Amino acid sequence: MPPSSRPHFAKGDRVEVIRRETGPVPPAATYYPAVVLDPPGARKPQVLVELLTLMVHEPDGPRRVRELVDLGNLRPDPPRELNEWFRVEDCVDVYSEHGWQRGTVVDILENSRYIVGVRGRREKIVSEQCNLRLHREWDDASWEWDPPLQKNSVSEEGSSGRIRVKVKILRPKKPGPMFEQGKVVEVTSDVEGFRGAWFTAIVVGPAGTDSLLVQYMDLVTDDGSAPLREIAKIQHVRPNPPWVDLDTPFKLLDKVDAWFNEAWWEGVVSKVLDGFKYVVYFSYSCESMVIAHSQLRPHQDWVDGKWIKGQSMELNIDGRHVTEKFIKETKVEVKSNKNGFLGAWFPATVVHVVGNDKYVVQYHTLLADDGSFLKEEASSTDIRPSCPYIPRYSPFETFEIVDAWHNDGWWVGRIIQVQKEMKYTIQLLSAEKLEFEHRELRPHQEWMEGNWITVYKV
Numbered sequence: 122m123p124p125s126s127r128p129h130f131a132k133g134d135r136v137e138v139i140r141r142e143t144g145p146v147p148p149a150a151t152y153y154p155a156v157v158l159d160p161p162g163a164r165k166p167q168v169l170v171e172l173l174t175l176m177v178h179e180p181d182g183p184r185r186v187r188e189l190v191d192l193g194n195l196r197p198d199p200p201r202e203l204n205e206w207f208r209v210e211d212c213v214d215v216y217s218e219h220g221w222q223r224g225t226v227v228d229i230l231e232n233s234r235y236i237v238g239v240r241g242r243r244e245k246i247v248s249e250q251c252n253l254r255l256h257r258e259w260d261d262a263s264w265e266w267d268p269p270l271q272k273n274s275v276s277e278e279g280s281s282g283r284i285r286v287k288v289k290i291l292r293p294k295k296p297g298p299m300f301e302q303g304k305v306v307e308v309t310s311d312v313e314g315f316r317g318a319w320f321t322a323i324v325v326g327p328a329g330t331d332s333l334l335v336q337y338m339d340l341v342t343d344d345g346s347a348p349l350r351e352i353a354k355i356q357h358v359r360p361n362p363p364w365v366d367l368d369t370p371f372k373l374l375d376k377v378d379a380w381f382n383e384a385w386w387e388g389v390v391s392k393v394l395d396g397f398k399y400v401v402y403f404s405y406s407c408e409s410m411v412i413a414h415s416q417l418r419p420h421q422d423w424v425d426g427k428w429i430k431g432q433s434m435e436l437n438i439d440g441r442h443v444t445e446k447f448i449k450e451t452k453v454e455v456k457s458n459k460n461g462f463l464g465a466w467f468p469a470t471v472v473h474v475v476g477n478d479k480y481v482v483q484y485h486t487l488l489a490d491d492g493s494f495l496k497e498e499a500s501s502t503d504i505r506p507s508c509p510y511i512p513r514y515s516p517f518e519t520f521e522i523v524d525a526w527h528n529d530g531w532w533v534g535r536i537i538q539v540q541k542e543m544k545y546t547i548q549l550l551s552a553e554k555l556e557f558e559h560r561e562l563r564p565h566q567e568w569m570e571g572n573w574i575t576v577y578k579v
Contacts, residue, residue, distance in 0.1 A: 130160045130168055133364035135198035135305065138170060138190050151220040167191055173338060174219040181413035196259040200303060207235060207253060216252040223256050249347040251336055300333055302326050305361040308335055308353045317405035318384040328352045339383040359423040371399055374571045376420035379412045387420060392572050402506060404451045409509035447471050447480060452507045455482050455499050464533035464550035480504065486529035505568040513564055516543055522565040522576050525557045533565060
């Protein structure tokens with residue numbers, strides 16, 4: 122690619138990395154989707170990119186591949202369009218083995234499937250329509266491709282008889298619609314088990330007045346043959362967040378997104394470990410995990426058409442700026458100051474932020490007089506995040522501090538006698554002595570200055 126035709130790449134730009142295999146019959150080049158992490162400079166002709174579809178497995182867990190790429194092996198991300206159909210002999214790219222490979226449509230099957238021949242491969246590829254796109258070449262700072270002939274198209278016929286269209290792709294001064302066809306977005310869900318997760322996808326097109334048809338970039342169909350497509354409500358879709366540097370360590374209580382299970386999961390740093398590792402607490406699932414720095418990104422919220430760094434939730438109450446400790450739908454544990462409830466914590470969910478460090482919570486196990494789950498106002502001093510799960514397979518010991526499941530809550534107590542068959546006599550803070558099985562106990566933890574501290578004996 123001559124220097125005059127090389128595009129300017131900025132940090133965060135979506136690009137494609139071109140890889141060409143060598144051999145007696147070299148296959149067609151493969152184009153891998155990527156994002157620019159560090160653009161080239163006057164004395165640095167290479168670009169640092171993160172490949173979006175290739176993963177490397179390390180002791181800390183999987184992460185996306187990062188590599189330095191020569192400008193000659195990089196091109197902008199092609200503009201996408203929804204093709205209603207392809208014809209035999211159309212020059213296309215087929216998505217296979219984590220990248221786009223150039224091929225030719227050799228036959229058309231039922232149910233929007235095509236047989237595609239790829240240079241250098243004996244076997245043909247049977248592909249869904251969603252895994253095909255018209256092949257384009259980046260030449261002289263413009264995109265060129267061979268589309269199907271359509272009426273009223275402005276074209277120029279070459280010597281080979283094929284229709285060749287040259288399109289200049291210009292960067293608009295103002296962004297277009299947020300969810301137009303081909304846009305990279307993130308999709309979440311309100312289904313239990315997926316709340317707080319954001320999956321990267323591409324908008325295929327509208328699906329009614331309030332929904333979009335999206336194609337996920339990291340999820341595949343049950344048989345693994347094609348990227349998964351799904352109809353998503355617009356309120357569950359947001360633009361792809363801008364890239365943020367990860368050069369500095371995260372701090373305690375920083376809101377982050379953690380990459381695992383093919384998605385970005387919202388969490389908060391509950392403990393900073395050595396070696397650029399962190400304990401991250403996920404409020405939606407009440408779980409904690411050790412996550413490497415490379416698998417985290419700063420959390421951002423899409424609010425009123427703007428990206429806001431998600432360090433804390435700020436409210437404006439009576440003209441005052443108030444930073445709240447918990448947000449709506451956070452799973453928590455609540456204690457009571459009433460007589461007879463000393464040392465008891467009850468699982469609940471924050472359903473409303475009142476302000477002035479007060480919240481309305483809905484209990485998971487306590488019922489109101491009408492049989493519904495009880496709601497009541499609680500102060501932040503009586504609320505803590507849900508306790509992270511710590512498996513305990515070995516028996517507890519005498520005098521060890523534990524939490525015992527009793528009367529719909531977790532009650533703090535001390536083991537005063539270890540019995541047979543993993544049963545224990547526990548003395549609660551109220552001085553009441555009760556017998557519990559091993560499965561009804563958990564290690565006792567205290568929430569102190571944003572950290573969970575395990576307390577064994579006092």
